[in-house]
Amino acid sequence: MTRKIRGLWAVLAVLALLAGACGDDSGDDSASDETTASGDTASDASVPPDGPTITIGTQDFGESAILSQIYGQALINAGYSVEYQELGGFRDLEVPAFESGDINFAPEYVASMLEFLNEFAGEATSDVDETLGLLQEQLSEIGLQALEPAPAVDTNTFVVTPEKADELGLSGIGDLTDDLTLGAPQDCEANAFCLPGLDTVYGVDLSSGFTPLDPGVIPDALENDEVDVAVLFSTSGIIADKGWIVLEDTDGLLAADNIVPVVTDELVDTYGADFETLVNGVSAAITTELLTAANARFDIDAEDADVIAADFLADNGLG
Secondary structure (H helix, E strand, O other), X not given: OOHHHHHHHHHHHHHHHHHHHHHHHHHHHHHHHHHHHHOOOHHHOOOOOOOOOEEEEEOOOHHHHHHHHHHHHHHHHOOOOEEEEEOOOOHHHHHHHHHHOOOOEEEEEHHHHHHHHOOOOOOOOOOHHHHHHHHHHHHHOOOEEEOOOOOOEOOEEEEEOHHHHHHHOOOEHHHOOOOOOEEEOHHHHOOOXXXXXXXXXXXXXXXXXXXXXXXXXXXXXXXXXXXXXXXXXXXXXXXXXXXXXXXXXXXXXXXXXXXXXXXXXXXXXHHHHHHHHHHHHHHHHOOHHHHHHHHHHHHOOOOOHHHHHHHHHHHOOOO
């Protein structure tokens, strides 16, 4: 056999192998297409468009961590890129983090966020729709917007032990006197539903006896009689567990503090209706009862926020 013929046979052999390989790929593609059509692979799912990483800001208390994980894991499950940013504080750090671009998503509270942005003008009411409308006006000025609020409401509550209630005859916020000591988060000094609200609504000035405390240690301070009154979230599982007394808000100090996701305009503009529908669907599942139970797992059972959130999503068909 001449060199030319041997060379020709070699070329033909290579072509035959390539043809066989192409034939195999075609067969695999067909099988893949059939699987996709039946809905058995993820390729049938809606893929979010290219856009910024969703960076969720977490304030320095357990409920914020739980909510951040609930929203974040739901978004991750849907294919979005998500990161978490611990703020190391509260709203006074969160809003600048939005403005600097360090975060673009945060679980918030309708009335409290409004009063922070309007410099505690006292516009928030117990009507969530009315309060949300006012909040949207404030957010729009800084490139933010609120999505749909959750049914869950978490307000500041003023709590005492049964012993203290019996000793001082306390049943309502109006029964408090200026000589009592108050343990509350640091933002209580400016929070419209804390020291300022006590003064304007009830005429009670607890500023001289106020001790700013990390939210995680406030229950211990109350239990150990280091403070007379504690400010706790109404969804705290510790209140019922300890049998503490929530002082009645007879004069309407506390307003519509429904959970609400606050996001940048950029996220909504980029990701559109699918993003909004997903986040709103998660919010709709967050009730006061379920959030209280989640907080109890965090505060009492010392479970991790990410585990609690994963269970929440799975239990509510969102996982």
